Amino acid sequence: MLRFGTDGVRGDADADLTPPLVVALGRAAARVLGAGEFFVGRDTRESGPRIESDLTRGLAAEGVEVTSLGVASTPAIAFLAQRAGIPAAIVSASHNPWTDNGVKIVGGDGRKLADAVEAAIEEVALTLPSASPLAPGREDPVTKVVSAESASLEPYVAHLLGALDGRMLAGLHVVVDCANGAASELAPRALLAAGARVDVINARPDGRNINADCGSTYPQLLQRAVQANGADLGLALDGDADRVVAVAENGDLVDGDQIMVMTALDWHERGILRNDAIAVTVMSNLGLRRALTDAGVGIVETPVGDRNVTAAMAAHDLAIGGEQSGHIVFADLATTGDGVLTGLIVGDLLARRGVRMSALAARMTRLPQVLVNIRLARSVDLDHAPALWDTVRGVEGELGDRGRVVVRSSGTEPVVRVMVEAPTEVEAASAAARIRAALEA
Numbered sequence: 379m380l381r382f383g384t385d386g387v388r389g390d391a392d393a394d395l396t397p398p399l400v401v402a403l404g405r406a407a408a409r410v411l412g413a414g415e416f417f418v419g420r421d422t423r424e425s426g427p428r429i430e431s432d433l434t435r436g437l438a439a440e441g442v443e444v445t446s447l448g449v450a451s452t453p454a455i456a457f458l459a460q461r462a463g464i465p466a467a468i469v470s471a472s473h474n475p476w477t478d479n480g481v482k483i484v485g486g487d488g489r490k491l492a493d494a495v496e497a498a499i500e501e502v503a504l505t506l507p508s509a510s511p512l513a514p515g516r517e518d519p520v521t522k523v524v525s526a527e528s529a530s531l532e533p534y535v536a537h538l539l540g541a542l543d544g545r546m547l548a549g550l551h552v553v554v555d556c557a558n559g560a561a562s563e564l565a566p567r568a569l570l571a572a573g574a575r576v577d578v579i580n581a582r583p584d585g586r587n588i589n590a591d592c593g594s595t596y597p598q599l600l601q602r603a604v605q606a607n608g609a610d611l612g613l614a615l616d617g618d619a620d621r622v623v624a625v626a627e628n629g630d631l632v633d634g635d636q637i638m639v640m641t642a643l644d645w646h647e648r649g650i651l652r653n654d655a656i657a658v659t660v661m662s663n664l665g666l667r668r669a670l671t672d673a674g675v676g677i678v679e680t681p682v683g684d685r686n687v688t689a690a691m692a693a694h695d696l697a698i699g700g701e702q703s704g705h706i707v708f709a710d711l712a713t714t715g716d717g718v719l720t721g722l723i724v725g726d727l728l729a730r731r732g733v734r735m736s737a738l739a740a741r742m743t744r745l746p747q748v749l750v751n752i753r754l755a756r757s758v759d760l761d762h763a764p765a766l767w768d769t770v771r772g773v774e775g776e777l778g779d780r781g782r783v784v785v786r787s788s789g790t791e792p793v794v795r796v797m798v799e800a801p802t803e804v805e806a807a808s809a810a811a812r813i814r815a816a817l818e819a
Contacts, residue, residue, distance in 0.1 A: 381500065382496040382497075382499070382500060385472065385480070385482055385684075385685075386468070386480050386481055386482025386483065387403065387480055387481045387482070388471050388474070388478060388479070388480030388481075389478065389479075389480070390477060390478060391423065391424075391425035391429070391471075391477060391478060391479040392425070392477075395425070395429055395479055395480070395481070397428075397432045399503075400429055400432035400433050400436065400481065401432050401433070401435050401436040401439070402436060402503040402506045403433065403436060403481060403499070403503055404432070404433040404434065404435065404436020404437040404438075404439070404440075404467070405436040405437070405439055405440050405502075405503070405506055406436075406499045406500075406502035406503035406506065407436075407437065407465075407467065407483055407499050408436070408437050408439075408440035408441075408442045409440060409502050410495060410498045410499045410502055411465050411483075411485070411495075413442065413464065413465050413486070414441070414442060414443060415442065415443050415444075415445065415462075415464045416437050416442050416443070416444050416445070416464065416465055416466065416467065417444075417445050417446075417447055417455060417458060417459055417462070417464055417465070417466035417467070418430055418433060418434060418437075418444055418445070418446050418447065418466065418467045418468075418469065419446070419447035419448065419449070419450040419454070419455040419466065419467075419468055419469070419560075420448070420449060420450075420468070420469035420470060420560075421449065421451075421469070421470040421471075421559050421560040421588060421617050421618045422449055422558060422559055422560060422562065422583035422585065422588050422617070423469075423470075423471065423476050423478075423479050423585060423586075423588055423617075424476060424585030424586055425476075425479045426449075426469050426470075426479065426585075429469045429479055429481065430446065430469050433467055433469065433481060434446070437467075445464075447466075447530060449560055449563075450531065450560060450564070451559075451560040451561045451564055451618055451619035451620070451716075451717075451718070452468050452470060452472070452482070452560070452618040452619065452620040452714060452715075453619065453620055453712055453713075453714050453715065453716035453717075453718070453719065454531060454534045454560075454561075454564065454619075455468050455484070456468075456484050456488040456489070456712070456713050456714045457488060457533075457534050457537060457712065457713070458530070458531075458533070458534060459484050459485075459486060459487075459488045460486070460487055460488025460489075460713055461488075461533060462486075463486040463487075464486055465483065465484065465485050465486050466483070466484050466488075467481055467482070467483050468481070468482045468483075468484070468618070469481055470482070470560065470617065470618040471617070472616055472617055472618050472620065472621075473557075473589055473593070473594060473595050473616040473617055473621070474589065474617070475588075475589060475590070476585065476586045476587070476588050476589070476590065483496075483499075484713070484714075487713065488713035488714070489688070489713045489714070490685060490688075490714070531564065534564075535564070535567060535568050535571060537711075538568050538572075538718060538719055538722055539568070539571055539572055539722075541708075541711050541719060541722060541723060541726075542572060542722060542726050545726055545729065545730065546572060546573035546729075547569070547572045547573045547574040547722075547725045547726065547729050548573040548574075548729075549575075549729070550573075550574045550575065550610050550611065550725050550728060550729050551574070551575045551577075551607070551608070551609040551610045551611070552569055552574045552575065552576050552577070552609060552610065552611045552612070552613060552721075552725060553576075553577045553578075553579065553600060553603045553604050553607055553609045553611075553612045553613070553625075554566060554569060554576060554577070554578055554579070554581075554612075554613045554614075554615070554721070555579050555580050555592055555593055555594075555597070555599065555600040555603075555612070555613065555614040555615065556578065556579070556580050556581040556593070556615055556619075557580055557588060557589050557592050557593025557594065557614070557615050557616055557617050557619075558580050558581065558582060558583040558584070558587040558588045558589070558590065558592060558593075558617075559583065559588045559589065559593065559615065559616065559617035559618060559619060560617065560618050560619050561615050561619035561717070561718055562580075562581035562582070562583055563581070564619070564718065565578075565581075565613070565615060565619065565717075565718050565721070566578045566581065568718050568722065569718075569721070569722070569725075572722060572725070574725060577603065577607050577609065579592070579599060579600065579603055580592040580593065580599070588617045589616060589617045592614075593614050593615055593616050593617065594614045594615060594616040594621055594622060594623045594703070594704050594717075595616065597612075597614040597623055597625060597631055600612045600613075600614045600625050601625050601629045601630075601631065602629070604625045604626075604627065604629055605627075605628070605629045608627075609627065610627050610728060610734070610735065611624060611625070611626070611627070611721075611724065611725060611728060611735050612624060612625030612626075613625075613717070613721040613724075615717040615718070615721075616704075616717065619716070619717045619718055620705060620714055620715040620716060620717060621634070621701075621703055621704040621705040621706070621715050621717050622637075622704045622706075622717030622718075622720050622721050623637075623703075623704040624636075624637060624721070624724060624735065625735075626734070626735035626736040626739055627734055627735055627736060628734075628736050630736060630739065632735065632739045633702055633703075633704065633744075634700055634701055634702045634703055634704040634705065634706055635658070635662050635663045635665070635666040635702045635742065635744070636666075636739045636742050636744065637700075637704065637706060637720065637724060638656060638658065638662075638666065638698060638699075638700050638706060639666055639669045639670060639741055639742040640724070640727060640738040640739065640741055640742075641698060641706075641723060641724070641727065642656050642670060642675055642698055643669070643670070643673055643675065643741060644727050644731075645697070645698070646673060646674070646675050650697075651675065651697060651698070652695060652696060652697040653676070653694065653695055653696055654674065654675055654676055655675060655676030655677060655678055655694065655696055656670070656675065656676075656677065656678070656696055656697075656698040656699055656700075657677075657678045657679075657680055657687050657690040657691045657694065657696050657698075657699030657700075658677060658678075658679060658680070658687070658699065658700065658701070659679070659680050659681065659682045659683070659686065659687060659701050659702070660679055660680070660681060660682065660784050660786075661682055661701070661702055661784065661797060662679075662701070662702055663702065663742075663744050663745055663747055663799065664745045664781065664782050664799045665742045665743045665744045665745050666742055668742075668743070669741055669742040669743070678690045678691075678694050678696065678699075681786075682701075682786070684700075684701060684705050684707065684714070684715055687699040687700060687701065687705075687707060688707055688709075688714075691707065691709050692709075696709065697709050697710055700715065704717065704720070706720050708720070708723065745781065745799045745800065745801065745806075746799065746800060746801070746802055746803040746805075746806045747797060747798070747799045747806065748797070748798050748799075748800075748803070748806040748807050748809075748810045749795070749796070749797050750795070750796040750797075750798075750810045750813075750814055751788075751793050751794075751795055751796075752793065752794045752795075752796065752814055752817055752818065753792065753793050754792045754793070754794065754817075754818075760785065760786075760787055760794070763817070765816055765819065766785070766813070766816045766817050768816075769812055769813055769815075769816035770783055770785060770813060770816075772812075773798070773809045773812060773813060776809075777800055777805075777809070780800065780801050781798065781799045781800040781801065781805070781806070781809075782797075782798070782799045783796075783797070783798050783799075783809070783813070784796070784797040785797075785813065794817055796810050796813050796814060796817075797810075798810040798813070
């Protein structure tokens, strides 16, 4: 059954994204959005061409002219959609393994669709016949095919370089891990155009190696490569390049929280951080809160999910927001998280200030953080679990301002997620175990 999650429709490429479902999704999207044109792009998964073809068949069945962008990153597709004022579908499962895939749709403004619009697409798709035939006289979908290596992405690359305000990254040595994903050609191209010296790893996609022991979810290879090559900076993208984590010259991992701290403090000190605040989720480390608060930078806290972050950014007129995972949005430059853009901004910060990445990362002291996912036999109403909350309050009382506790239910499965931050790993793990025992009891 077709259901939009926090980041589009996603699941096992064969079992969940069947041809009838994907065709129905294309037809429903065409009907609800009422657009005469559509862009479609994809990451490097083996199932991508088939799903793109099925989606195109559905769109074409409703009379939509489809332009295929081929392999392109999520932020590149969103940028091109906004630039042309044309909706776009992105065939990708982001940081998931190659066996998964998904479809996320952005409007002609380059932004994710509102919940009500996605609900309308779901409703229309459910009314369509499972065979989802093409409209009379349309035996094959009519598309314009544009290669990712062609001039189609030149405006996006120019846009990325424009974020540097004419500055260059000359003298900066960068290693980029492309996760064998959508930015395998694009990321090195943009960094080289910015003047950096670039070493590239994991940029030979074969359909099945996307995110496989590489990229933002497995940065260990990048950490070793940065040190071995004597680089100034490492950048690890995910499969669709909408997120990035960094590596300092000493091999230390620098996550999204640390990247947001260093960029927010830089913009604050330069007087260009709009409203002197940023948006982060409840999962951002307490160290981020301390570093920003001590510097006079405000924080708007949101539930987990980049959709919530971007909504808060719009509501409070903020320029920076994001998640610990490295999904960071610079609202004046992009409509979605953009790993390559973030990497260029970090590189520019290093080049301008002439400092090491490890020194910038040290502006935030990350507290030990223990995350526990507790799978239960049935869903639990956390609003009516007094014994659990008694334990949570006890832990919070012991930690005081030295730590933090977050307990929340998964929106898609009978799982409760517990996060505890404390001065030491042992203290955080002990507190999380106590909360888990209270919940399971």
